[in-house]
Amino acid sequence: MPAAPDFPAAPDRVPIKRALLSVSDKTGLIEAAKALARIGVELVSTGGTRKAIAEAGVPVKDVAELTGFPEMMDGRVKTLHPAVHGALLGVRDAPEHRKAMEGHGIGAIDLVYVNLYPFEQTVASGAEFATSIENIDIGGPAMIRSAAKNHGYVAVCTELADLQEVLAALEADGATSLDLRRKLAQRAYARTAAYDSSISSWLAWELGERAPRRFSIAGDLVQTMRYGENPHQQAAFYRLPNPPPGVASARQLQGKDLSYNNINDTDAAFELVAEFDPRSGPACAIIKHANPCGVATGKTVLEAYERALACDPVSAFGGIIALNTALDAATAAKILDLLTEVVIAPEIAPDVAKLFAKKKNVRLLATGGLPDPLAKGLTFKSVSGGFLVQGRDDARLTPADLQVVTKRAPTEAEVRDMLFAFTVAKHVKSNAIVYAKSGQTLGIGAGQMNRKDSARIAALRAADFGLDLKGSACASEAFFPFADGLIQAADAGCTAVIQPGGSVRDKEVIEAADARGLAMVFTGVRVFRH
Incomplete structure (x- = not known):
């Protein structure tokens, strides 16, 4: 284990003089590049990112001007060079680091903005194996990790929201704080961990390894909650990459934030109702405490709802209502007669949603579709000191x-x-x-x-x-x-x-x-x- 060098304490405020930008998703890139240039930051970039910035009329250097090497091997090698990583990892106030940087002509890079090749989206699109492999980013994670390790001096951004936070700090007083850089470093390592988790999970699946030696789960924060299953428990909701239609990907049209129990029950309701093909007719499931208290099909959505409610109208009070097809006005009017926590459906038209305005606490969720009940997937359950993993229950009988x-x-x-x-x-x-x-x-x-x-x-x-x-x-x-x-x-x-x-x-x-x-x-x- 390397011993910790006797480095000087990192400064609180660090101005940004040079930034390296290399992004796959170029949303907001030009506006950010212009903002950095306005405050006097020198921009260095790569490939398509550099081209986009230059075409917008913003001065930008090619990373090859730093490394002395052209981009090569179909873009696989462009930033993996001491001139880049020395610029990121050099501890500015450490004499030996400063001497090395000066001796090799390495100028410091104070800001890195990198979002990674879209591996998760590529795999989700059903791309073939070779295409998925080419969308594994190497240089990006390396730069992110280098910058994050040296967060005492370098601000690292992996999302546009991070960069906008840095820009706000620069516009306020021309520097980033140590506290901000530490927060950015934590987010950066979480991003590379999630990225590697997606790659390892995909490879395990491709190789038929259903129980790989190491297994990791990565998700993006959707919301923090006031509490979990009970008021004394903390809780948060995370979304896995590329979720199917359901509670994790739904649009909330109105209502209070979903609680821990709401999400658990709503997922149970929608997974159940998705078992019924809407081409065979509407179906409704009413759930209370993760158990159905009524499920029915019908010739109309209203008939399906009323038949489901008839099974146990007492337990349905304060429950979750899930539909396998669009919620219509007639059904919405009947639902309004019942105290309901959540209504979830593939579609809820704006005029139908307006009917719930007098009950603003009712949470309306539109999913845009139904999950495939036969789709392969995994479910997780925590135990003390570990977790269980199993394939989702895709049993379907004829x-x-x-x-x-x-x-x-x-x-x-x-x-x-x-x-x-x-x-x-x-x-x-x-x-x-x-x-x-x-x-x-x-x-x-x-x-x-x-x-x-x-x-x-x-x-x-x-x-x-x-x-x-x-x-x-x-x-x-x-x-x-x-x-x-x-x-x-x-x-x-x-x-x-x-x-x-x-x-x-x-x-x-x-x-x-x-x-x-x-x-x-x-x-x-x-x-x-x-």
Whole structure:
């Protein structure tokens, strides 16, 4: 481990005399370059960045004038040179560093503005392997890290907002403060860490390594929160690169800031409703505490909403409403009759959004689309001292996947009801039981320690709201370990049961189903949700 040299303390105020600009995203570049030039900063740049600045009539040097070497190897080598990194890493007040810089004719660089090759966007676009590799930036991260290490003297910017913060400081008193440079350094290292994380994760996926030796997660801050799950817990919300349509990428049209629990519940609601293809008709999911209290399809959005609400209008109070298609005015008017925390939909037209003006605390989110329920991805769960990683639950069943195990085969209508109920059960906390009929949940039992209680609670909920379970389908997200849970469901009125199967007592459960004239199918797929 290198020992810390006996350097002089870094100064608080550092004026900027020379800046190196090299950016992939040129948004705001010309305005910033002009502002730097106005206050007398010498500009040095590379490739397309230098060309853009020069064409705007702003004086700018090519980095080759510093290095004495032209850009080469298709742009792979242009800033990897002692004249650049010496200019960034040299400790101005250290005699040996100053001597080296003077002896080799290295002039200090006081400001670096670099945003990196768009690797994350390239991969997200589905580019082929070779193109993705070419979009791995090397010189950019090297300059960022050099400048950040020497933040005692150098200001490093990786986003336009950083540069604008530096410009404000320069226009105020002509210098950057040590406190600002330290903050910029922290942001810079976070950016290169996130960039490397994206590259390593992508390579692991390409190589088929589902459990690489090291795994890192990187996200961009969306918002800090007043508190987390409870008022004594701190919390913040981060967005992963290139998120699919959903709560992380949605536009908030009105309402208070989303809370930690709002985000958790809204994500659960939208992930559930995205299971239903809007081409087959509207669907609505109402969520409370990450569990659905009602899910339904309908011929119209309003019908889907009213059928979902009918399953448990008490629990829906203060819940989250998610739609798989655009929110219309008729449905919005009905939603306004209910105390609702969040409404999320692919589209909410401006005239529809205006209807919520009298309830300004309702958070309206428009996602611009639906996530692909079959898309591969990862989910994370923290544990003390670590975290668990798994593939997202992309299980999707068709009638062909079902194995009939009872004497009576289900009707076509029962098959539709079973698949609907099983899809909802996939999004209910285990142990889960869902009763459904004609594209509507009738009773949901969630999070119980045994399956019999889940079946009983789901039936009690249906009875509380006058919903008849006769002829309904019952879905269990995991096998029935005993016949008692199935008997409970049969006694409640269901006529068809869908479950994974695989219990040592499957024979006993099947016999109980046959004794009651039920149709039962095994999926071979378990969809636990803890």
